Amino acid sequence: MNAHSMTVAGEPVTHKGEVLLSVDNVSLRFGGVKAISDVSFDIRKGEIRAIIGPNGAGKTSMLNCINGFYHPQEGRITYKGLRRAKVRPHQAAAAGIARTFQNVALFKGMSTLDNIMTGRTLKMRKGFFWQALRHGPAMDEEIEHRKVVEDIIDFLQIQHIRKLPVGKLPYGLQKRVELGRALAMEPELLLLDEPMAGMNLEEKEDMCRFILDVNNQFGTTIALIEHDMGVVMDLSDRVVVLEYGRKIADGTPAEVKADQRVIDAYLGVAH
Amino acid sequence: MASAAAGRADTFPKLLLRNARERGARVAFRHKDLGIWQSWTWAEVAEQVRAYAKGFEQLGLKRGEKVAIIGYNRPRLYWSMAAAQWLGAIPVPVYADSVADEMAYVLDHAGAVFACVQDQEQVDKVLSVIERLPALRHMLYDEPRGLRDYDHAKLHDIGNVIEAGRAALKDTTVSAAHDREMEQGASDDLAIILYTSGTTGRPKGVMLTHFNVITAAEIGCSFDGLNENDEIIAYLPIAWVGDHVFSYAQAIIAGFCVNCPEGPETVVDDRREIGTTYAFAPPRVFETMLTLTMVRMEDAGPLMRKVFNYFLGVAKQHGEKILNGESVPLSARLLYKLGDIIIYAPLRNRFGLTNIKVGYTAGEAIGPELFRFYRSIGVNLKQLYGQTEAGVYITMQPDGEIKADTVGKPAPQVEIKIADNGEVLYRSPSIFRGYYKDDEKTAETMTEDGYVRSGDAGFFDESGHLKIIDRAKDVGKLNSGELFPPKYIENKLKFYPNIKEVVAFGQGRDYATVALNIDLTAVGNWAERNNVVYASYQELAGHPQVYEMMAKHVDEVNRSLAAEPMMGGAQIKRFLILHKELDADDGELTRTQKVRRGFIAERYAPLVEALYNGSTQADISTEVTFEDGRKGVISATVKVADAKVYPVSSLATKEAA
Numbered sequence: 001m002n003a004h005s006m007t008v009a010g011e012p013v014t015h016k017g018e019v020l021l022s023v024d025n026v027s028l029r030f031g032g033v034k035a036i037s038d039v040s041f042d043i044r045k046g047e048i049r050a051i052i053g054p055n056g057a058g059k060t061s062m063l064n065c066i067n068g069f070y071h072p073q074e075g076r077i078t079y080k081g082l083r084r085a086k087v088r089p090h091q092a093a094a095a096g097i098a099r100t101f102q103n104v105a106l107f108k109g110m111s112t113l114d115n116i117m118t119g120r121t122l123k124m125r126k127g128f129f130w131q132a133l134r135h136g137p138a139m140d141e142e143i144e145h146r147k148v149v150e151d152i153i154d155f156l157q158i159q160h161i162r163k164l165p166v167g168k169l170p171y172g173l174q175k176r177v178e179l180g181r182a183l184a185m186e187p188e189l190l191l192l193d194e195p196m197a198g199m200n201l202e203e204k205e206d207m208c209r210f211i212l213d214v215n216n217q218f219g220t221t222i223a224l225i226e227h228d229m230g231v232v233m234d235l236s237d238r239v240v241v242l243e244y245g246r247k248i249a250d251g252t253p254a255e256v257k258a259d260q261r262v263i264d265a266y267l268g269v270a271h
Numbered sequence: 272m273a274s275a276a277a278g279r280a281d282t283f284p285k286l287l288l289r290n291a292r293e294r295g296a297r298v299a300f301r302h303k304d305l306g307i308w309q310s311w312t313w314a315e316v317a318e319q320v321r322a323y324a325k326g327f328e329q330l331g332l333k334r335g336e337k338v339a340i341i342g343y344n345r346p347r348l349y350w351s352m353a354a355a356q357w358l359g360a361i362p363v364p365v366y367a368d369s370v371a372d373e374m375a376y377v378l379d380h381a382g383a384v385f386a387c388v389q390d391q392e393q394v395d396k397v398l399s400v401i402e403r404l405p406a407l408r409h410m411l412y413d414e415p416r417g418l419r420d421y422d423h424a425k426l427h428d429i430g431n432v433i434e435a436g437r438a439a440l441k442d443t444t445v446s447a448a449h450d451r452e453m454e455q456g457a458s459d460d461l462a463i464i465l466y467t468s469g470t471t472g473r474p475k476g477v478m479l480t481h482f483n484v485i486t487a488a489e490i491g492c493s494f495d496g497l498n499e500n501d502e503i504i505a506y507l508p509i510a511w512v513g514d515h516v517f518s519y520a521q522a523i524i525a526g527f528c529v530n531c532p533e534g535p536e537t538v539v540d541d542r543r544e545i546g547t548t549y550a551f552a553p554p555r556v557f558e559t560m561l562t563l564t565m566v567r568m569e570d571a572g573p574l575m576r577k578v579f580n581y582f583l584g585v586a587k588q589h590g591e592k593i594l595n596g597e598s599v600p601l602s603a604r605l606l607y608k609l610g611d612i613i614i615y616a617p618l619r620n621r622f623g624l625t626n627i628k629v630g631y632t633a634g635e636a637i638g639p640e641l642f643r644f645y646r647s648i649g650v651n652l653k654q655l656y657g658q659t660e661a662g663v664y665i666t667m668q669p670d671g672e673i674k675a676d677t678v679g680k681p682a683p684q685v686e687i688k689i690a691d692n693g694e695v696l697y698r699s700p701s702i703f704r705g706y707y708k709d710d711e712k713t714a715e716t717m718t719e720d721g722y723v724r725s726g727d728a729g730f731f732d733e734s735g736h737l738k739i740i741d742r743a744k745d746v747g748k749l750n751s752g753e754l755f756p757p758k759y760i761e762n763k764l765k766f767y768p769n770i771k772e773v774v775a776f777g778q779g780r781d782y783a784t785v786a787l788n789i790d791l792t793a794v795g796n797w798a799e800r801n802n803v804v805y806a807s808y809q810e811l812a813g814h815p816q817v818y819e820m821m822a823k824h825v826d827e828v829n830r831s832l833a834a835e836p837m838m839g840g841a842q843i844k845r846f847l848i849l850h851k852e853l854d855a856d857d858g859e860l861t862r863t864q865k866v867r868r869g870f871i872a873e874r875y876a877p878l879v880e881a882l883y884n885g886s887t888q889a890d891i892s893t894e895v896t897f898e899d900g901r902k903g904v905i906s907a908t909v910k911v912a913d914a915k916v917y918p919v920s921s922l923a924t925k926e927a928a
Contacts (some may be wrong), residue, residue: 147305150306150307152307153305154305159306159533159534159536159537160533160537162306167464202897209417213417217416217417217418
């Protein structure tokens with residue numbers, strides 16, 4: 001009767017499993033500006049993959065390509081073994097790719113609960129008519145979804161703000177709610193764009209813990225952009241480094257840290 | 272003087288089984304989880320505890336061994352206590368927010384062989400000091416999240432332990448033997464060891480037997496007529512004697528329902544949903560509730576504010592008298608009734624106190640204003656004076672004899688006498704059996720004729736009510752020979768809602784001074800309404816307007832001290848506002864949020880010096896500890912302000928402004 005244990009999606013996490021998503025020779029241009037040029041890397045099932053690089057390196061553009069917001073002019077992106085044609089963001093979402101944004105994008109006037117509930121939209125089976133009626137099968141369905149959402153609220157420890165409008169919450173909590181909404185989609189691949197930007201130390205540590213727990217408990221594959229090098233080194237299994245739209249390094253945190261080009265990119269080098 | 276329960280159900284596991292027999296279908300525990308109140312009946316709880324105890328035994332727990340319980344108020348942690356007691360083992364609850372070092376001390380000192388913890392955070396904390404805990408054999412956790420990849424050789428999910436126990440109990444011979452094991456428990460066995468937070472030095476383990484705890488709990492139950500229909504919310508630290516007697520012992524004895532909130536942050540909402548009938552809280556909790564309401568009222572419309580203030584005035588004038596059953600003119604009664612409908616009842620509902628029968632405040636002195644406020648809106652709030660060593664109750668306020676500045680009359684079965692130095696001594700059947708592994712301290716605390724030294728200075732007033740002034744050893748003298756009661760001064764200031772903490776200095780000095788902590792919620796709200804811009808606590812604390820505000824409070828306190836003949840010499844001559852909030856993690860407060868004066872004086876030595884050498888400001892840098900134990904440094908320049916001192920009304924001194 002105690003509903004503590006969370007249901008764990010899928011089988012045990014196999015770190016460094018098969019390739020979930022691969023990016024091959026992708027280039028993205030905005031007019032004459034080359035945001036990404038000829039970048040290739042892959043994301044394996046169950047890993048935490050960090051994308052780092054100085055400002056303007058093309059990190060967010062890369063995420064936007066992955067979830068179908070931008071369409072690269074060259075190269076291809078293969079997800080779960082299928083090469084993708086032009087995918088729209090909602091198709092990517094339906095295929096199990098969820099994301100959070102650099103600057104929080106929540107419905108400010110809605111409660112935490114409702115915001116996370118919107119993450120379930122794609123999973124709703126009953127049509128608009130039944131939903132509006134909120135009776136019979138639609139009600140059963142809502143209870144089912146609410147259960148998932150409550151699990152997430154418990155997981156992220158945001159019970160105390162369940163009914164508060166998110167616009168009133170401090171930034172750190174808004175970021176957590178946004179993560180909650182992404183989790184509500186039960187994604188296979190979770191894209192996090194600077195999940196810890198603007199947080200204080202304690203909030204950062206909480207967020208790190210949540211990211212690790214998501215990876216550990218649900219086996220969700222995570223790709224994240226982050227500037228805090230300490231966080232990146234602690235969290236990620238592998239790191240890809242971009243600079244001026246090009247990939248300059250790819251490997252384990254230790255390898256990347258020792259790479260001369262990465263050090264140059266971050267510390268600057270005399271030209 | 273034997274307990275009524277002696278001879279029958281004289282231990283908690285036996286009482287638990289009695290409840291399962293007599294009121295098996297009544298709800299015993301609720302826990303809000305996933306947004307829903309999950310509940311367990313007494314029959315279910317008894318079954319769980321029985322199986323849990325078997326699970327403990329399978330893991331090798333033996334009679335007399337110690338089991339540490341670490342976490343917030345969760346049903347399974349309370350059951351861990353009962354399950355340990357089933358086998359004659361002794362639960363040792365530990366403050367969940369202790370840092371790893373403090374926890375290591377308690378676990379090691381108690382020689383805990385098992386630790387039942389709430390979640391990963393606590394597991395990690397214990398693991399981080401595991402090399403200091405050679406006795407610890409197994410760790411059990413309630414919340415599995417994040418613990419999947421941990422080595423489970425010595426780590427167990429409580430649910431699995433209960434399950435394993437239940438499976439073993441299917442065998443009838445095993446089952447019967449298991450019950451015999453429980454029957455062996457006697458009322459003189461140790462029931463629990465509670466570590467006191469210790470205003471000074473290391474925590475001490477207070478040993479209480481089943482008889483002690485049952486007696487104490489029965490005193491409380493009969494005094495206020497608690498029964499199985501009562502509802503309480505368990506949110507205070509499980510390692511505090513108040514919570515142990517209240518949420519564990521009294522619940523099992525009276526058979527009422529214990530509600531565990533979702534988390535520490537949701538207590539206010541959860542309390543409201545349950546509508547508790549009996550409450551026990553330190554003044555801080557009542558203070559926070561009131562501050563939040565007042566802060567919100569500041570934002571309400573002018574009409575609303577006017578009505579609110581008017582009726583609070585009515586309540587202030589007549590509310591307490593009505594509650595005390597004194598005579599009040601009919602017109603005032605009618606007005607109060609109207610106020611009850613539009614203001615007081617909704618307020619009580621807001622506070623979650625609609626169904627409250629009686630509420631207690633203890634642990635610290637409560638501000639008379641605050642105390643009267645709750646009583647005036649119809650909440651039967653009372654004070655009690657207690658200590659862990661007494662199994663809580665020393666004095667209580669009987670209905671109709673409630674005063675804001677005393678802590679009431681001796682509780683049933685308690686004898687009190689005042690020593691020559693003013694120290695309060697007490698004796699009762701529920702007093703403790705000594706400090707665990709510390710006979711020296713025990714001997715220091717107990718007198719030869721069986722009284723316990725409370726360490727508090729106090730006196731009885733003309734109506735036989737006890738009045739506590741301060742810790743006996745803290746009541747000091749100024750160089751002028753005047754009395755200097757630091758806590759008395761601190762409390763007077765703390766009763767202002769925008770002051771959170773106060774530390775008074777003056778022992779062996781020429782005059783009294785204080786260092787203040789502002790209340791960020793209250794002052795922050797004030798700043799917002801008055802267009803005062805600030806970026807941090809530090810900046811707000813140093814703001815000239817905030818200083819002005821505090822100066823006003825200090826001035827009022829000086830006036831009131833001057834009006835009291837014995838206290839007039841202790842008026843505050845200079846004060847400052849600290850640049851950081853005092854924090855238990857930095858060792859400035861005890862875990863029960865009491866200030867550690869000596870430690871603070873040392874830590875902020877440059878500031879204390881500035882209070883006495885006449886300078887107008889001082890530089891300070893302090894090391895702070897984050898929750899994970901890492902350290903950082905805060906530096907600031909703190910201003911020191913002067914306050915006006917009033918001539919004392921009596922002829923005792925000539926200290927003039």
